[in-house]
Amino acid sequence: MATPHIGCEKGDIAELVLMPGDPRRARRIAETFLDDARLVSEVRGNEIYTGSHQGTPMSVMASGMGVPTTALYATELFRFYGVRRICRVGTTGGISSKVKVRDVIIANAAHTNSSISTILVPDVHLSLTASFDMLRGAVDQARASAPEGVQVHVGPVYSSDFFYLDRPDIVAGLDKLGTLGVEMESAALFGCALAEDAEALTVLTVSDHLTNGAGDMSAEERETSFGNALQIAAAGLLA
Numbered sequence: 281m282a283t284p285h286i287g288c289e290k291g292d293i294a295e296l297v298l299m300p301g302d303p304r305r306a307r308r309i310a311e312t313f314l315d316d317a318r319l320v321s322e323v324r325g326n327e328i329y330t331g332s333h334q335g336t337p338m339s340v341m342a343s344g345m346g347v348p349t350t351a352l353y354a355t356e357l358f359r360f361y362g363v364r365r366i367c368r369v370g371t372t373g374g375i376s377s378k379v380k381v382r383d384v385i386i387a388n389a390a391h392t393n394s395s396i397s398t399i400l401v402p403d404v405h406l407s408l409t410a411s412f413d414m415l416r417g418a419v420d421q422a423r424a425s426a427p428e429g430v431q432v433h434v435g436p437v438y439s440s441d442f443f444y445l446d447r448p449d450i451v452a453g454l455d456k457l458g459t460l461g462v463e464m465e466s467a468a469l470f471g472c473a474l475a476e477d478a479e480a481l482t483v484l485t486v487s488d489h490l491t492n493g494a495g496d497m498s499a500e501e502r503e504t505s506f507g508n509a510l511q512i513a514a515a516g517l518l519a
C-alpha cells in the first residue's frame with residue numbers, strides 16, 4: 281500500500297536503506313554501488329531504487345535537506361515499509377580543528393536546535409544517538425580499511441535547522457564540547473529510529489570547514505566524493 285510520499289508496495293523496499301540528502305547522489309549510488317537496481321518509487325521526483333550490495337537487498341532514497349523531509353521519509357520507511365536500518369550518507373561542514381575536508385565522520389550522536397529533540401517526550405531534551413550495532417560495524421570497517429590519507433573520526437555532530445546560521449558563538453561552544461561537524465538531518469533520523477524501534481547511523485564526508493575554508497568542495501564534488509563514506513555506511517547497514 282502506497283503512503284502519501286512513497287509510491288510502491290511494502291516488499292519493493294529493502295530492510296536496509298542508504299539515505300543521502302541529495303536525490304542525484306541517490307541515483308548515482310543506485311547506478312554505481314547497488315547491483316541490479318530498479319526504480320520503485322518517484323513521488324515528487326524523489327526516486328527510490330532497490331537492488332543489492334554484496335548479495336544483500338539494499339535500497340537507496342534521498343532525505344532531502346533538513347529535519348522535516350528526513351523525519352517524514354524515515355517514519356514512512358520504518359512504519360509502513362518494514363525498513364529496519366537507515367544509514368545517512370551525507371556531507372558536513374567541519375567544526376573541529378581535528379577534521380579536514382575529505383575526512384569521514386561517523387556520527388555517534390546528534391546535537392540539534394530542532395524541536396525533534398524535545399517534541400517526543402514533554403519536558404525532556406533527548407539524547408539522539410546512533411544504533412550501537414551499526415556504529416560498531418561501521419567503525420570496524422573504517423579501522424580495517426580506511427584508504428591512506430583519509431582520516432575517519434567518530435563523535436557527535438550538530439544537526440542545524442539553519443544552513444546560513446551566522447552564530448560563531450554556537451560553533452565555538454559546540455567545538456569546545458568535541459562536536460565534529462554540522463549538517464541538517466541526523467537528529468531527525470536518530471529521533472525517528474528511536475520512535476519507531478528501528479536503527480539508524482550517519483556517515484559524513486567533510487565538504488567544507490567552518491573555520492578553515494581552504495579547499496572546500498565544489499557543488500559537483502559534494503555530489504560525487506563520497507566513496508569512502510559509502511563503503512563504511514554499507515558496513516554499518518550489514519553489521
Ligand SMILES: O=P(O)(O)O[C@H]1O[C@H](CO)[C@@H](O)[C@H]1O
Binds near residue numbers: 344
Ligand atoms: O549532502 P547532504 O546529505 O545533503 O547533507 C548536507 O548538505 C545539505 C546542505 O548543503 C544538507 O542536507 C546537509 O545536511
Ligand SMILES: O=c1cc[nH]c(=O)[nH]1
Binds near residue numbers: 373
Ligand atoms: O549543513 C551543512 C552541510 C555541509 N556543509 C555545511 O557547512 N553545512
